[in-house]
Amino acid sequence: MQFSSRRAFLMGRRTSKSPWAAFCQGLQRRVAGSFLDYGLSDGVGSARLTPLNAADLHHARALCAEHGVVLALDGVNQAASQSHQSVLWVELGSHLTQCQRLPNDASKWFVQPGCLLGDLEAAGLKEFAGLPGYLTVAAWLADRSLQAWESGATHRSGVAHACVLLADGTQATLGPFGEHNRQPLDGLALQTLVSGLFTLTGSTEAQACRQEPHWSARYRLDALMPQPGHTVNLSHLLLGHGGDLGWLEWVVLDEAALSEAAAPDPMGFSLGRQAPHDVLWAQAIELDVRVKALFDPSDVFPHPGQDL
Structure with missing residues (x-):
């Protein structure tokens, strides 16, 4: 028991990631474009992705489907605020403009x-x-x-x-x-x-x-x-x-x-x-x-x- 406690003290406690944190970290690892996490509000997350290439959107779609996050096109008026569910807003910047x-x-x-x-x-x-x-x-x-x-x-x-x-x-x-x-x-x-x-x-x-x-x-x-x-x-x-x-x-x-x-x-x-x-x-x-x-x-x- 003492050994276990000593190891925990030296190594630090392992904290489990929240679903939103797991989503954000997964996206940051996979995309080449810029990503901004706005954080959580009442348990609902919001973030913005400015993709560098089409592959970024494929990664984003897969992670959104896996973690239950809505993939939303920025620049279109939305009737619903999407406040009940975590959202990844995609902002088309200076890329994908051919x-x-x-x-x-x-x-x-x-x-x-x-x-x-x-x-x-x-x-x-x-x-x-x-x-x-x-x-x-x-x-x-x-x-x-x-x-x-x-x-x-x-x-x-x-x-x-x-x-x-x-x-x-x-x-x-x-x-x-x-x-x-x-x-x-x-x-x-x-x-x-x-x-x-x-x-x-x-x-x-x-x-x-x-x-x-x-x-x-x-x-x-x-x-x-x-x-x-x-x-x-x-x-x-x-x-x-x-x-x-x-x-x-x-x-x-x-x-x-x-x-x-x-x-x-x-x-x-x-x-x-x-x-x-x-x-x-x-x-x-x-x-x-x-x-x-x-x-x-x-x-x-x-x-x-x-x-x-």
């Missing part, structure tokens, strides 16, 4: 999530001239008021392809999908997700929302129910997603489609202004719950996210 024309298609641009809209305008995409130049492409894509296209008209966004990191770690490349554009769906997880979403389009809730001039729900399931003459594009599922469904890794913009598109109606999405007793309001809520569950069953990303 923007260039694709060599095999002069009308298409490869853009990383940290690129600013002002930089897109300066590069020659004049369609972004009327938008806040300080917004990142990730925030622009996630903002519901900036993606409030009329029902079934998601093609007007100018988004051609997108790569998204899903909650389970799947890296999914999304684009045109149909009889003439059947891009392979790599992996069982993505196949299951897309199959579930197509099944959901046949629901009473989805059909009711699609019949309205403006899409009433948060998540753009109408990307799978396009207006006549237009093709299903899976990347349009990310339009206005509020950061709730996945992490944008890159996007391909079609300059030709952007130049033809009218600006979205900022009043087109107004879930917060609908009456709770309204039948369509209830159907939109139910549809959003089911879309969120398909994309993010373990709630790695914010819920419900941005409201207006």
Whole structure:
């Protein structure tokens, strides 16, 4: 007993790490970007990551899933304060800002999530001239008021392809999908997700929302129910997603489609202004719950996210 006590005195007591401390230490060891821990408040942690590269986000997602921490995109208005759960805010800084024309298609641009809209305008995409130049492409894509296209008209966004990191770690490349554009769906997880979403389009809730001039729900399931003459594009599922469904890794913009598109109606999405007793309001809520569950069953990303 004396030996044991003497050893404890010399070596010091071993203290167990809190879950939040374990999360922060794990992240600091793995990422190349900058990390700031804001600490705990009432048992809930908050921190900020400014990633240096895409690998930082893969490490962050894995640790968030392991420790029950929400991975949230900074720069998007959040309806919920996320005060009930620990949050890692991702701030896109001076990295992940690449923007260039694709060599095999002069009308298409490869853009990383940290690129600013002002930089897109300066590069020659004049369609972004009327938008806040300080917004990142990730925030622009996630903002519901900036993606409030009329029902079934998601093609007007100018988004051609997108790569998204899903909650389970799947890296999914999304684009045109149909009889003439059947891009392979790599992996069982993505196949299951897309199959579930197509099944959901046949629901009473989805059909009711699609019949309205403006899409009433948060998540753009109408990307799978396009207006006549237009093709299903899976990347349009990310339009206005509020950061709730996945992490944008890159996007391909079609300059030709952007130049033809009218600006979205900022009043087109107004879930917060609908009456709770309204039948369509209830159907939109139910549809959003089911879309969120398909994309993010373990709630790695914010819920419900941005409201207006």
